[in-house]
Amino acid sequence: MVSESRPVAVLVGPPGAGKSTIGQALADALGVAFHDTDTAIESEQGCSISDIFVLDGEPAFRALERAEVARAVASEPGVVALGGGAPMDADTREVLAGHVVVFLDVGIADAAKRVGFDGSRPLLAINPRATWTRMMNERRPTYEAVATVRVDTAGRDVADVVAEIVEHLGAAR
Structure with a gap:
């Protein structure tokens, strides 16, 4: 069990990398809490991220995201999963400095299976495969x-990925 008030690990990566699924399984394996910043924003705002994008615009969502990531x-104290675009913000990158940050990398074939590219993700609503590929090419250096x-x-x-992360965390301690 971890007694610090900082995350054991912060997960980053593109849509479809498995941040939420792997994050929950990793938290379970470590016996700590799991916190998904996107879920926290939706709960706090009382609507989906897609609705926030449509109603208030991406800049409004990014401001909420920046604040929630900094708070989280x-x-x-457990495992924290960030939304795919969160690390693109310079303030968020500063907040992540000094933390264990795990980049969950994935190719488009696996991401498509996991996400489904069904339009529920606002940035992938139009031509999802091409958009995801372009987004990943832009974001990869930051991740x-x-x-x-x-x-x-x-x-x-999931179990295999979690085991690898646990192994890295053990080596980092």
Whole structure:
């Protein structure tokens, strides 16, 4: 059990990398809480992220996201999963400095299976495969820059990915 008030690990990566699923399984394996910043924003706002994008615009969502990430990284003692775009914000990158940040890497084939590209993700609503590929090409350098650990999730089951992350966390302590 962890007694610090900072995350054991912060998960970053694109839509479909498995941040929520792997994050929950990792938290369970470590015996700590799991916190998903997107879920927290939806709960606080009383509507979906898609609705926030439509009603208030992306800049409004990013401001909410920036604040929630800063709060979570400062006070959540377990595993924290960030939305895919969160690390693109310079303030968020500063907040992540000094933390164990796990980049869950994935290719488009696996991401498509996991996400389904069904339009529920606002940034992937139009031509989802091309948009995801472009987004990943733009975001990859940032994910790699903020990460202390990179784990490829493509073609792997959750237990295998969690075991690799636990192994990295053990080596980091």
